[in-house]
Amino acid sequence: MRNGIKKLFLSAIVILGFQQILSAQNGNSKYVNPFIGTSGFGHTYPGATVPFGMVQLSPETGNFKWDYTSGYQYADSTIWGFAHTHLSGTGVSDLGDVLFLPFHGDGGNMKAAFSKKTEKASPGYYTVVLSKDNIKAELTASAKTGVHKYTFNKGGKSSILIDAQSGLVNSPREMSMHVLEGKLDVKG
Incomplete structure (x- = not known):
């Protein structure tokens, strides 16, 4: 029994x-609406993440102020880059670390304009079209890793800026301003 x-x-x-x-x-x-808390002082981000995941891929739209402790403000119309680590809702600047920003040409402006019409997010996935260069950025995450996919819709030279100096800090004085240039050709 x-x-x-x-x-x-x-x-x-x-x-x-x-x-x-x-x-x-x-x-x-x-x-689920990943944009809840991304404006004002909610200090959240809309990017790709999973519960208890090791990475949080998301765009960063600013820095240097308390408004940007998560790296993102919904009202902004430019993206500084995409990073792998963010804190949600803390009100404390930290992480961000390395930014990735796809672009056409030789760079110049290290910010990319975007339209809210092309920005979409769902649990584990984020996508946006960078307006000027017509580059579609897609971010996705799993428990231990994240993937960026960039679709370059214009001809010509395509590049990705890897900014290893920014991070999320409270003031420009806390950030190093040393630029190293390099080139990597990917074929196939």
């Missing part, structure tokens, strides 16, 4: 566990 009750109890737990997995796959995430 005891074994029968144990088997019944264990079976119920397994069935309930599978039910939770199936309900998650049935699209409850469509009700």
